[in-house]
Each structure stands twice: as structure tokens, then as C-alpha cells.
Amino acid sequence: MIHRYWMPALIGCGVLGTATIAMAAQQSEVERGAYLARAGDCVACHTAPEGKPFAGGLKIESPFGTIVSTNITPDPEAGIGNYSRDEFAAALREGKRADGANLYPAMPYPSYAKLTDDDIDALYAYFMQGVEPVAEKAPESDVSFPFNQRWGISLWNWMFADADTFEPKSGQSEQLARGAYLVQGLGHCGSCHTPRGLLFQEKALDDSDDAYLTGETLEGWWAPNLRGGGGDDDGGRGLQNWSADDIVAYLATGRNDHSAVTGEMTSVVANSTSHLSDEDLHAMAAYLKSLPRAADGEKSTRSETTPEQTEKMLTAADVEGKPGARLYLDNCNACHFANGQGAPQVFPSLVDNELVNADDPTGLVHVILAGARLPSTPDKPEALAMPDFGWRLSDEETAQLATFVRGAWGNHGGEVTADQVAEVRKSLPEDRQSSKPDFVD
Ligand code: HEC
Ligand code: HEC
Ligand code: HEC
Structure with a gap:
């Protein structure tokens, strides 16, 4: 369609016109990538307090030691300027560094595995052309043996990571599919809201399992159950009592009539969800409201006091x-x-x-x-x-x-x-x- 629209201009302007049009397309690809980087909240982990955006250096505490995020600006030495498009895709979807080493799963590649090729392309365009290069390497991670043996992560990946890109379920509406894609993939909401197993793996990476998004305690904060479907016998809990508009308001502004954001979620709202379009937020909300929630498994100690x-x-x-x-x-x-x-x-x-x-x-x-x-x-x-x-x-x-x-x-x-x-x-x-x-x- 676009081709036909541009055809007269192309014929009229010749070579110069083609170059201008190519640049405009490139520009919008970079902008699309910038938006997707918001949805993926890359900046939250890849920026140190007071540091330059995407220059890395944020310390992430894990049960295995301190993992330091790396510089993902396009600087060829300190950052990822030498990454090809396919190496970039492998880092995001499979947790593979350009030199072939495994990344620590502090980088949410088990979720980003769901990303489509189109979105990887746009993210790549943004990180290569839209981000300011910073020529400063981030400090090394401080992880103790045996977890500093990166090859060992291959086994973990084989057991728990799943490299399939997102596929909408048959019959799923466009809105629900978009919401599922954003929540499971770029949003990596499950990395905090899904319970973890013994080897720190998320017990489910999507809604094929009932454990998905049922809540988890991280660094002293409770990341609540996000399954908002149905109501149980005592009238429902958490997101079951929220309308889709309540969820949208919370993700856009950090507050609604039920709650106000605190703890780790504050940065998610500030850096990521508050920058997303209304349409995408409604899709995410509709998806969360579509997830059925089991009534059991939660303590019911509802007090006698009304x-x-x-x-x-x-x-x-x-x-x-x-x-x-x-x-x-x-x-x-x-x-x-x-x-x-x-x-x-x-x-x-x-x-x-x-x-x-x-x-x-x-x-x-x-x-x-x-x-x-x-x-x-x-x-x-x-x-x-x-x-x-x-x-x-x-x-x-x-x-x-x-x-x-x-x-x-x-x-x-x-x-x-x-x-x-x-x-x-x-x-x-x-x-x-x-x-x-x-x-x-
Ligand atoms: C929850 C934290 C977190 C988020 C969110 C995150 N990353 Fe990472 N990322 C990391 C950590 C930590 C590492 C380094 C892991 C290591 O050294 O093994 C890393 C490594 C990388 C690497 C490998 C770079 C290298 O050569 O060391 C790339 C590329 C990357 N991230 C891109 C992204 C992009 C693009 C996004 C957003 C779509 C993103 N990351 C979001 C934590 C995160
Ligand atoms: C870094 C960890 C982290 C990530 C990633 C994260 N959350 Fe949260 N989230 C939390 C924590 C912790 C809370 C509890 C905040 C509070 O009690 O004020 C929370 C609270 C919420 C709430 C309020 C629930 C309630 O019942 O009060 C919603 C809705 C929510 N998150 C949605 C999301 C969505 C959607 C995503 C993905 C785009 C996401 N979260 C990603 C940690 C996280
Ligand atoms: C001066 C007004 C003020 C007083 C006094 C106050 N609060 Fe708050 N409270 C707030 C505001 C504003 C927030 C929202 C801030 C945020 O969540 O980031 C809040 C948030 C909270 C939250 C988090 C709710 C959520 O959904 O995440 C709890 C729990 C809470 N207050 C309990 C208390 C308790 C208990 C006391 C008494 C010790 C108290 N507050 C005193 C203003 C107040």
C-alpha cells in the first residue's frame, strides 16, 4: 500500500527521493524500537543510579552473588556496537553473548524469547542508531564458584528456558493476543510476579501453567497475584476486584482507587508502563483480567470485624x-x-x-x-x-x-x-x- 502511495514521488524525485524515503522509514523504525525498549524496561536494569542511560553498572543482587548489568550503548569497545543483528537477537532471546558465553538469567531472556523478529529488528535499529554511545565499561559481576562458570547455565537453559517466539492462541482476540505478548514477553512481568522454583527459575513462563503470575516475594516485597479473572466465594481478591480501567490507571500513573504503587513496582511504572500507549495498556489489562484465578492456595483468615x-x-x-x-x-x-x-x-x-x-x-x-x-x-x-x-x-x-x-x-x-x-x-x-x-x- 505504502509503495503505491509513494510511487509518484519516487518517480518525481529520483535517487535523492529514494534516499530520503529510506531515511524516514529508518527513523520510524528507530522510534518504534525506542517504544519497545520502554515496554521491555531495558533502561531500569542497564542504568546505574546517576549513571548514563544504558551504560550498565547496576548491581543486581542474586542468590549467587552480585550480577552487574553491562553497557548496551552502541560503543564498539565498551558496549554492543559490534553486535550484528543476529547476535543481538541471540542475546535477547537465548541469553547468548556475542562471544558465545551464556548471560546470567538476571537478564530476562526467558521472557524476551517470545519477541517477534520484527520487534527485534526495531530494537536493534534503536540501540544502534538511537542511543548515545558511552565509552565506559561496566564493572565485572561478582559471582562465586560454581555460578561464575557460565557454561553451567547451558544446563539451566536446557531445563527451564524456552526459546519459542510468541504464538497467539487459536481464537484469541487481537487485543488479548497483544496483551499476552506484552505481559509475557517484553514486559517480563512474570520475572517478579511468578513464583520461583529451587533453582531460581520461574515456575511458568506463560499461562499454559496455573502458577503463572500467582505472586512471589522478592527482596522483602510481595509482588501480588495478577490473575484477575472470575471472583471467588468471598467476593474476589486483588485484581479480581479491579476493573480493566483500574489496571490501566495503575500502570499509567502508579495509582487508582484501590492502591498506590510502592517498592520495586515503582520503577516499572516510572520507566516502562507509564510510557506505553493507552491501547497497549488496555490490551495488557484485558489479558490480566482474562486469567482465571484459583480460590484455593491462599490463606483465608478474613477477620470477624466488618x-x-x-x-x-x-x-x-x-x-x-x-x-x-x-x-x-x-x-x-x-x-x-x-x-x-x-x-x-x-x-x-x-x-x-x-x-x-x-x-x-x-x-x-x-x-x-x-x-x-x-x-x-x-x-x-x-x-x-x-x-x-x-x-x-x-x-x-x-x-x-x-x-x-x-x-x-x-x-x-x-x-x-x-x-x-x-x-x-x-x-x-x-x-x-x-x-x-x-x-x-
Ligand atoms: C531485569 C534486568 C534486565 C532487563 C530488564 C534487561 N536486561 Fe539486558 N542484561 C541484564 C544483565 C544483568 C546483563 C548482563 C548479564 C551477564 O553479564 O551475564 C544483561 C546483558 C544484556 C546484553 C548482553 C550485552 C553484553 O555483551 O554483555 C544485551 C545485548 C542486553 N542485555 C540487552 C537488553 C535489552 C535490549 C533489554 C530490553 C529489551 C534488556 N537487556 C533488559 C539485565 C537486564
Ligand atoms: C521488578 C519486579 C516487578 C516487575 C518486573 C513487575 N512488577 Fe508489578 N509489582 C511488583 C511489586 C513488588 C508489586 C507490589 C507493589 C505494592 O504493593 O505497592 C507490584 C504490583 C503490581 C500491581 C498491583 C497489584 C495489586 O493487587 O496491588 C500490578 C497491577 C502490577 N504489579 C502489574 C505488573 C505488570 C503488568 C508488569 C509487567 C509489565 C509488572 N507488574 C512487572 C514488582 C514487579
Ligand atoms: C501524610 C499522609 C499519610 C500518613 C499519615 C500515612 N500514610 Fe500511608 N500512604 C500515604 C500515601 C500518599 C501513600 C501512597 C504512597 C505510595 O504508595 O508510594 C501511602 C501508602 C500506604 C501504604 C501502601 C498502600 C499500597 O497500596 O501500596 C500503606 C500500607 C500505608 N500507607 C499504611 C499506612 C499506615 C499503617 C500509616 C500509619 C503508620 C500511614 N500509612 C500513614 C499517606 C499517608
Whole structure:
């Protein structure tokens, strides 16, 4: 079609015209690649804090040691300037470096294996022509024996990685297929949201297995179950209670009426999903809503207290002998309110919230101790903050407060102990660990 449209111009302009048109096509290929790089969130891993984009140097902690991301700018010495298109494809889809060595699976090639040839071409055009070269090598990874033996990864790849490109299911609508492609492939959402096995492999790389996207704890944060289909007998959980528009709002701005983004997901929203088109976000949301969710396998400790009972107790300040509820009134009520629902898009609701109710309370405790800051996104540039309370609450008080929140308003999380809080406190930066600093009486 395009050919016929351009034909008169081609005849009219001769050789010069052809070159200009070729350049324009090249330009749009680079732009398409830039967009796909957003969808793949390459910048998040391949950029050090304060470092130049894509110059590598980010330290990624793994059970095997510290893996350092490499320079993927087109510099021929320090970066990937000498990679051919096929070597680039092999790095992305098979985890093979140009010299034939295996890459560590910290690079999400088990997901990128799904990428189509067209998308690889566009990404290659972008990384060769649209990215500023940086002539600085990233530091080496610090991985201990035997994991520093890269050949060993071949066995892991043979067992767990799957080199098939994405195929839509028969009868799958175009929108669902697009959503599945983005979520499973470039978005590599499963690398955080799918449970891992003993050898750190994702238990499923796509929805052919029920474990896909059922949630995982990573570095102290709970990455929730993302399967949003159907509702179970107690009315549904997490994304089951979100509409497709709620999911789109969360991915575009980091917030919606149910939740606000914290932890590792903050960078995903800031660097990747907030830059995607509405159409692609709707496709991803539709796909997540299409995944059926099993009702079993999750603890059902829904508390006896109804939302109305908790709200009444807090509104009447009837908290005698209930230290957790008193701590909530003193510290949290001003923003999250007696009904626990906060204010839409501003203060997230704590009712039926995944982070609050997760089996592993680490994320909740982390937010209370260290606070959280919403990312600034193109749609919502202002960054809202949740203050940190680690400096004013002891481990015991934090445990009482967290236990209260997990059982209030019909929530279904379990008890939190002071020992669990002490563990999370140890993971904070050193200057944030002390509960009562010297200047507080
Ligand atoms: C979750 C983190 C992560 C993401 C996301 C990621 N990478 Fe990587 N990538 C790595 C790490 C870590 C390495 C180095 C692994 C090693 O040294 O074995 C790497 C290595 C590479 C290499 C090999 C370069 C070399 O010669 O060392 C290429 C090419 C590459 N990545 C491209 C990409 C592209 C393109 C994207 C986005 C589509 C991307 N990566 C997204 C972590 C990531
Ligand atoms: C680097 C790890 C990581 C990656 C990659 C990642 N997520 Fe997340 N995600 C998290 C964590 C951690 C949370 C919990 C955040 C919180 O509780 O505030 C989360 C929360 C979410 C939520 C909110 C769920 C709820 O019930 O509150 C949605 C929706 C979501 N992610 C979608 C995605 C999608 C779609 C992708 C792929 C494009 C993705 N995530 C990739 C770590 C990740
Ligand atoms: C000054 C207002 C303010 C106060 C006081 C406050 N919060 Fe928050 N809270 C926020 C904002 C804003 C966010 C969203 C920030 C983000 O998630 O990045 C938030 C987020 C949260 C989240 C994460 C929700 C999610 O979906 O990821 C939890 C849990 C939470 N607050 C609990 C508490 C508790 C418990 C207290 C009392 C110790 C408290 N907050 C006090 C403003 C406040």
C-alpha cells in the first residue's frame, strides 16, 4: 500500500527521493524500537543510579552473588556496537553473548524469547542508531564458584528456558493476543510476579501453567497475584476486584482507587508502563483480567470485624486496651481515615489491599518503617509521599499496628510479630534503622 502511495514521488524525485524515503522509514523504525525498549524496561536494569542511560553498572543482587548489568550503548569497545543483528537477537532471546558465553538469567531472556523478529529488528535499529554511545565499561559481576562458570547455565537453559517466539492462541482476540505478548514477553512481568522454583527459575513462563503470575516475594516485597479473572466465594481478591480501567490507571500513573504503587513496582511504572500507549495498556489489562484465578492456595483468615465495626470504633476513638488501633488513630488516621479507604488517587485504601493482606507482611512493615513515594509519571507528575514511621515506632508498636491493619475492615492478613519487624528494620539503610534517634526524647 505504502509503495503505491509513494510511487509518484519516487518517480518525481529520483535517487535523492529514494534516499530520503529510506531515511524516514529508518527513523520510524528507530522510534518504534525506542517504544519497545520502554515496554521491555531495558533502561531500569542497564542504568546505574546517576549513571548514563544504558551504560550498565547496576548491581543486581542474586542468590549467587552480585550480577552487574553491562553497557548496551552502541560503543564498539565498551558496549554492543559490534553486535550484528543476529547476535543481538541471540542475546535477547537465548541469553547468548556475542562471544558465545551464556548471560546470567538476571537478564530476562526467558521472557524476551517470545519477541517477534520484527520487534527485534526495531530494537536493534534503536540501540544502534538511537542511543548515545558511552565509552565506559561496566564493572565485572561478582559471582562465586560454581555460578561464575557460565557454561553451567547451558544446563539451566536446557531445563527451564524456552526459546519459542510468541504464538497467539487459536481464537484469541487481537487485543488479548497483544496483551499476552506484552505481559509475557517484553514486559517480563512474570520475572517478579511468578513464583520461583529451587533453582531460581520461574515456575511458568506463560499461562499454559496455573502458577503463572500467582505472586512471589522478592527482596522483602510481595509482588501480588495478577490473575484477575472470575471472583471467588468471598467476593474476589486483588485484581479480581479491579476493573480493566483500574489496571490501566495503575500502570499509567502508579495509582487508582484501590492502591498506590510502592517498592520495586515503582520503577516499572516510572520507566516502562507509564510510557506505553493507552491501547497497549488496555490490551495488557484485558489479558490480566482474562486469567482465571484459583480460590484455593491462599490463606483465608478474613477477620470477624466488618468494615463498619472498625470505622465506628475508630470514629468514636474507642481504643482503650487496643494498642494497635490507638497507634492507627495517632499515626495513620489523618490520611487513610477511619474507614481505611483513604482518598481516591491520593491516599490508597488499606481495605482488601494486596500489600496489607499478603501472607508475607514484609512489604507492609517496610512501608510503615520507611515510607513510600509515588513515582512521577507523565499523567500525574506530582510525587505524593507516605511519611516514614521507623524512627518513632518501636518494633513492638509497629507489630501491633500492622496486626491491627491486617485485621481491620474485614481484612484477611495474619498477625505480625516484633521479630518480623526487627528483620525488616535490618534491611533499611543504616541511618534509618534506629527506632528512637538521639534527638527524640
Ligand atoms: C531485569 C534486568 C534486565 C532487563 C530488564 C534487561 N536486561 Fe539486558 N542484561 C541484564 C544483565 C544483568 C546483563 C548482563 C548479564 C551477564 O553479564 O551475564 C544483561 C546483558 C544484556 C546484553 C548482553 C550485552 C553484553 O555483551 O554483555 C544485551 C545485548 C542486553 N542485555 C540487552 C537488553 C535489552 C535490549 C533489554 C530490553 C529489551 C534488556 N537487556 C533488559 C539485565 C537486564
Ligand atoms: C521488578 C519486579 C516487578 C516487575 C518486573 C513487575 N512488577 Fe508489578 N509489582 C511488583 C511489586 C513488588 C508489586 C507490589 C507493589 C505494592 O504493593 O505497592 C507490584 C504490583 C503490581 C500491581 C498491583 C497489584 C495489586 O493487587 O496491588 C500490578 C497491577 C502490577 N504489579 C502489574 C505488573 C505488570 C503488568 C508488569 C509487567 C509489565 C509488572 N507488574 C512487572 C514488582 C514487579
Ligand atoms: C501524610 C499522609 C499519610 C500518613 C499519615 C500515612 N500514610 Fe500511608 N500512604 C500515604 C500515601 C500518599 C501513600 C501512597 C504512597 C505510595 O504508595 O508510594 C501511602 C501508602 C500506604 C501504604 C501502601 C498502600 C499500597 O497500596 O501500596 C500503606 C500500607 C500505608 N500507607 C499504611 C499506612 C499506615 C499503617 C500509616 C500509619 C503508620 C500511614 N500509612 C500513614 C499517606 C499517608
